[in-house]
Amino acid sequence: MxxxxxxxxxxxxxxxxxxxxxxxxxxxxxxxxxxxxxxDGGVELRFRADGRPKQGKNRLHLDLAGGPAEVARLLGLGAVRVDIGQGEVPWEVLADPEGNEFCVLPEHRGPADARLAQLCLDADDPATQGPFWAAATGWTVVERAAWGVCLRDPARTGPALVMGPPATAKTGRNRLRFLVAGDAPAFLADPEGNEYEVGPVLG
Structure with missing residues (x-):
């Protein structure tokens, strides 16, 4: 599955x-x-050595649960504030030590002890991307609106998957990409060209 x-x-x-x-x-x-x-299990992060420096805004980023105290803690760990043209928004946009953008939401979403709130993928056409990723991940589309679509894992209370515009122009292989369970390793792309990997679950 x-x-x-x-x-x-x-x-x-x-x-x-x-x-x-x-x-x-x-x-x-x-x-x-x-x-x-x-x-307690769920979506993990895997890091692969790659000599290419980051160029341009990522099409996939993480949203963390937060508030001012969380922003201060993350800045103390080495994150920095970045301006990606977000304008006046209620969340903070930060970047990790290699420049990967992530957001810190002003309110907590999800389980009280979970810091990872959402996985956010740029999408020009959420109406197409939503069903594709529902089939690819086994997650369920739980919300559709003008801003895009939201999917959740029906078996867990982990992060949501949110997709919508604006979508950053694709100029090469995505620096962040999804990993989907599968017996035969493969490197595939979704309808909008976002690469994702298929591979075994590590013990």
Missing amino acids: AELTGVVFDAVDAEALAGFWAAALGWRTDAGGSVVRPP
Whole structure:
């Protein structure tokens, strides 16, 4: 059965970036420091060494639960504030030590002890992307609106998957991409060209 199991990060220094995200989320590191896992299972983060520096805004990013105290904590870990043209918004836009953007929401969403609130994928056509990713991940579309679509894992209380515009122009392989469970490793792309990986679940 299809299952969204992780987010893969290309990283110049995979171990250091994994350490930042482990501290940011309060998760543990496994597999020699290259995998960051939540304590009760669910979507994990995997970090792959890649010498290419980041260029342009990512099409996939994470949203963390937060508020001012959380922003201050993350800045202390090495995050920085960034301006990606967001204008006046109620959330804070930060970047990790390799420049990967993420948002800190002003209110908490999801379980009280969960810092990872949402996985956000740019989408020009959410009406097409929603059903595709529902089939690819086994998650369910739970909300449709002018801003896009929201999917949730029916078996867990982990992060939501949110997709909608505006979509950043694609100029090469996405630096962040989804990992979907499967027996035969594969490198595929969704209807809008976003790469994703298929691979076995690591123990």
